[in-house]
Amino acid sequence: MRRHIALRMLAHDRATTAGAVLGVVAIIFLVGQQLAVLNGLFTYMSVLVDHSGADIWITSEGTDNINSAGDLPTRYVDRLIGLDDIAWAEPVVSGAGFLKRKDAQFQPVRVVGVRPPRMAGGPWDYEVGDNSVLLDHDAVTVDWLDRRELGDPEIGDVLEINGQRCRVAAFTRGARGFSGTLVFTNEKKAREVGGVPDDRCSSILVKLRPGANPAAALARIRSLLPRAAATPTPELSANTRLFYVTQTGIGSSFGFSTLIGVVVGVVIIILTMYATVLNRQRDFAVFRALGARRRDIRVIVLYQALFIGFIGILLGFFLLAGFLFGTSGSRLPSFMPLWIPPVHALLTLGLCVVGSALAIRRAVRIEPASAFR
Amino acid sequence: MEPVIRLEGVARDFWDGVRRRRVLQPTDLEFWPGELTVLAGPSGSGKTTLLTIMGLVLAPSAGRVWVAGEEVTGLSEDALATVRLKRFGFVFQSAGLVPALSALDNALAGRSIQSDRVAPGLRERALELFDELGIADYARAMPTQLSGGQQQRVAIARALLGEPAVLLCDEPTSALDVDSSRVVLDTLKRLARDPKRGVVLVTHDPRVFPYADRLVKIEDGRIASDTKDKAEG
Amino acid sequence: MSVQPGVESVAALRKQLPELVERVNEKFRVDERFECGPIPCELAVTVEDLQYRFGRTLLAGYEFGLPDWLAPEFVGLVGPVMARGARAEFPRAMLDAWLVALRTTLPSATGDELALPLAELRAGLPGQWPADEPASLAGDAGEFFRLIRERRRREAAAFLARRAGGGDPSSLFDELVVPALARVGELWARNRLSAAEEHGATEVCRYAVLRVLDSVEPGPRTGVRALVACAPGEEHELGAEMVAGLVELAGGEVFFIGRSAPEAEIVAAARRFEPAVALLSSTTVATLPGLRDLARALRAALPDLRLVAGGSAAVLARARLAADCDRVVRTAAEGQTAVLELAR
Numbered sequence: 001m002r003r004h005i006a007l008r009m010l011a012h013d014r015a016t017t018a019g020a021v022l023g024v025v026a027i028i029f030l031v032g033q034q035l036a037v038l039n040g041l042f043t044y045m046s047v048l049v050d051h052s053g054a055d056i057w058i059t060s061e062g063t064d065n066i067n068s069a070g071d072l073p074t075r076y077v078d079r080l081i082g083l084d085d086i087a088w089a090e091p092v093v094s095g096a097g098f099l100k101r102k103d104a105q106f107q108p109v110r111v112v113g114v115r116p117p118r119m120a121g122g123p124w125d126y127e128v129g130d131n132s133v134l135l136d137h138d139a140v141t142v143d144w145l146d147r148r149e150l151g152d153p154e155i156g157d158v159l160e161i162n163g164q165r166c167r168v169a170a171f172t173r174g175a176r177g178f179s180g181t182l183v184f185t186n187e188k189k190a191r192e193v194g195g196v197p198d199d200r201c202s203s204i205l206v207k208l209r210p211g212a213n214p215a216a217a218l219a220r221i222r223s224l225l226p227r228a229a230a231t232p233t234p235e236l237s238a239n240t241r242l243f244y245v246t247q248t249g250i251g252s253s254f255g256f257s258t259l260i261g262v263v264v265g266v267v268i269i270i271l272t273m274y275a276t277v278l279n280r281q282r283d284f285a286v287f288r289a290l291g292a293r294r295r296d297i298r299v300i301v302l303y304q305a306l307f308i309g310f311i312g313i314l315l316g317f318f319l320l321a322g323f324l325f326g327t328s329g330s331r332l333p334s335f336m337p338l339w340i341p342p343v344h345a346l347l348t349l350g351l352c353v354v355g356s357a358l359a360i361r362r363a364v365r366i367e368p369a370s371a372f373r
Numbered sequence: 374m375e376p377v378i379r380l381e382g383v384a385r386d387f388w389d390g391v392r393r394r395r396v397l398q399p400t401d402l403e404f405w406p407g408e409l410t411v412l413a414g415p416s417g418s419g420k421t422t423l424l425t426i427m428g429l430v431l432a433p434s435a436g437r438v439w440v441a442g443e444e445v446t447g448l449s450e451d452a453l454a455t456v457r458l459k460r461f462g463f464v465f466q467s468a469g470l471v472p473a474l475s476a477l478d479n480a481l482a483g484r485s486i487q488s489d490r491v492a493p494g495l496r497e498r499a500l501e502l503f504d505e506l507g508i509a510d511y512a513r514a515m516p517t518q519l520s521g522g523q524q525q526r527v528a529i530a531r532a533l534l535g536e537p538a539v540l541l542c543d544e545p546t547s548a549l550d551v552d553s554s555r556v557v558l559d560t561l562k563r564l565a566r567d568p569k570r571g572v573v574l575v576t577h578d579p580r581v582f583p584y585a586d587r588l589v590k591i592e593d594g595r596i597a598s599d600t601k602d603k604a605e606g
Numbered sequence: 607m608s609v610q611p612g613v614e615s616v617a618a619l620r621k622q623l624p625e626l627v628e629r630v631n632e633k634f635r636v637d638e639r640f641e642c643g644p645i646p647c648e649l650a651v652t653v654e655d656l657q658y659r660f661g662r663t664l665l666a667g668y669e670f671g672l673p674d675w676l677a678p679e680f681v682g683l684v685g686p687v688m689a690r691g692a693r694a695e696f697p698r699a700m701l702d703a704w705l706v707a708l709r710t711t712l713p714s715a716t717g718d719e720l721a722l723p724l725a726e727l728r729a730g731l732p733g734q735w736p737a738d739e740p741a742s743l744a745g746d747a748g749e750f751f752r753l754i755r756e757r758r759r760r761e762a763a764a765f766l767a768r769r770a771g772g773g774d775p776s777s778l779f780d781e782l783v784v785p786a787l788a789r790v791g792e793l794w795a796r797n798r799l800s801a802a803e804e805h806g807a808t809e810v811c812r813y814a815v816l817r818v819l820d821s822v823e824p825g826p827r828t829g830v831r832a833l834v835a836c837a838p839g840e841e842h843e844l845g846a847e848m849v850a851g852l853v854e855l856a857g858g859e860v861f862f863i864g865r866s867a868p869e870a871e872i873v874a875a876a877r878r879f880e881p882a883v884a885l886l887s888s889t890t891v892a893t894l895p896g897l898r899d900l901a902r903a904l905r906a907a908l909p910d911l912r913l914v915a916g917g918s919a920a921v922l923a924r925a926r927l928a929a930d931c932d933r934v935v936r937t938a939a940e941g942q943t944a945v946l947e948l949a950r
Contacts, residue, residue, distance in 0.1 A: 001481060001482060001485030001486060001488060001489060001490065001491055002485075002486065002487075002488065002489050003489050004478065004489075005471070005473075005474065005478075005482055005486075008473045008474050008478065009471075009473040011473070012472060012473030013473070280473075282469070283471045283472075283473070286465065286469045286471060287471075287482070287486055288430075288454065289428070289430050289457065289463055289465075290457065290458065290463060290482070290483045290486055290531075291454050291455065291457040291458025291459070291461075291483070291486055291487065292454060292486040292487065293450070293451040293454045293455070293487060294450065294451060294454075295451070296454075296486055296487055299489075367431075368430040368431075368454075369425045369430045369431040371430070371463075371465055371469055372421050372424065372425050372430070372465065372466070372543050373421075411706075413709075413710065558636075559639075562636065562639075579710060582629065582633070582706055582707070582710040583629065583632045583633035583634075583635070583636040583637075583703075583706070584633075584636050585633075585702075585706050586702065587702070588705065588706045588709055588710065590709055590714060590717075592714055597714045597718070598709050598714060598717065598718050598721065600702060600705035600706055600709065600721070600725070
């Protein structure tokens, strides 16, 4: 009966219930949306690392994120391929450039050159074309989502990057960098565009042989290349993300927005639930007089909080799904790892319970004698 | 025969913001089953205070209380709540129905407030009571759809569902018209005929007096008169 | 009676009596459905009326400060109802109704004062109705009672005439007639005689009384003029009628008005008849205020008029009536003597 009473009271006080549900929706949607965008940005931050197919990245010493790596001697590649545990090692040449659009405007891009024929560190998904197009000397790829930014180039269009002739040969999908629009090309073109001499490269990708001991291999590489950093791919990916979160305003900005979402939601929940209890003081007094213990009153309000949470979470996720659906394939990065929704829901339910604490406190303090006044 | 409620030296003080004020002087009273006792008195006389103390809703500042032979003085709030649930039926001024619940749910809520489920057979018993009280057609209605008299009868059904030893009614007719008031009073009078149950009714409505088996008049926090001799039971 | 209510309380009772009776009846209409069950139908009117009579009795008892009157009056009023099948709870319910009505109609202190004697009465109510069986009449009174009960008119008259033996029958009235009449009343109260039988017996008794009065040669005319009347509301007239007959036998001229005439008409009759003495009869406490008011009205109309009060209630209220009446008499013979003495 307590559950039934709780639900009927909520259904009866539709306006205040809607208010409290709105608070939950605010938490779920605002926080969820922030998390989705943050996750989307995460994928951009380390996009090159995550899709390289390499086990270990060799970068300049002291590199804490791939987007700010210095350069390395290219000969390190030759040193590495001599090791037993290593299946292959490929250099990646990366440089900044300005792409001249068809309308003669310039757009900063990041040119990533990969070595044929393996094309390690190159594009991993194509809207139009494939890796083979990069065999052509002038060929560059442009991401499907960056086309507008780059002046709507078509396949076969010839453009200039840093005054060097380039031809759009393929459209990639999801190959978008965090610190600039990514343009892939072959190693040679990248050196031309970026002015990178033949004996230098930005990083070296290493693939271990199957069955190799990664820790031993890593130690071996580190002893072999004392002036470079050898980092396992997942670690470099994480470091890169951590760098952006901690060293730029992104972390605090998202954290703040998320906190605001939580605070706004919790405040709405607290106020509306408290208001509900205030409006229903007489009902609670009647229940108390009829024989409800304090714990029964607590249970009723708690049921209300959980129900409000449940409905709000459903609605919030429904909205969030709409948001994710609407932004998928758009320029707004959003990505929701599968573990987030259940955790988010549970935490929000917890917030509802916390938010109802004040209301519960008020409700159990209602004197049964007031039913007689 | 055992009194359903026994009060011994029960008194109540209130803090009025400036000083402690005694609103109920030390009072000895016994209430018997099979009787409709009317507690009458002007407003502010302390009659509702007495009723709430009898109903274990308000703790007395002094004195001892027995319900159905068992002393309940000093029990914890939750234990008192359980005694209320098991022994008392309450009928409030203006019915005190919960607007969010249907008439039937209101009736069931009284007995089932300490659990999440309704005891088997309780619903059927509630419907029987609705039938006896002439409100069977309104079981699904919401309180706002009921007249004052119908609401009060729902409240009586709620109070009776637990087969209480005592029915405590606070001004149950003050908001009712003549006809509704008569129906409600007839019902209470009939219930008081049950030799296992006592009915205590607080009022200053003169329409109620003819229904009294016993009249206890309260004035200035004291029993001014009692039509029943203390010695008899 | 432990406490006599104060003057203000009694005045309040007098003022509120109609409302009180209405409230008692209202409570009875409720209780009838729940408490006492239906009252036997032949008594339905009586029970409603009973409350009015009890209210007037209560008022009179308090006004006249009577000693030990309430219990017998209550038994006298309620006994016949109980004997006719009212349920055992009736007397207690009736007193409860009065206690509730007094305390809800009047201010607390007044209500309490007036209720106290009732509460005492309630506490001491007999467990059984009737409480006791009256001793049966023996001797001549018993024989006369048997004759009037059996409505043997001629035999009753002859029996009385034989006992009078042509002399003054006043002692016969007090020794035979009054006890026999009282016995009739007792049996009626116990439902051993129906109202019809009681009225029949009373009429036969009256016939015998008048016959025996007529059988005696009246004395010479003395010029004494006496008015004999029952107090307003008083239904028992045979006692007064016997005194009237005895005064006539003694040579007086009597205007016998009989039972329950209105005060104004009795006064008007007195103005026309100009009696020297008026004898007023009251046998029930309820009629005492009426007797007192009548006495005062007669005194006001005829300042020289001498007043005699008689009847069982008047005797009970002897002390308070002393201010308004010259004499209070117990028996028919005393009545005759008083009238004749005062007329001189």
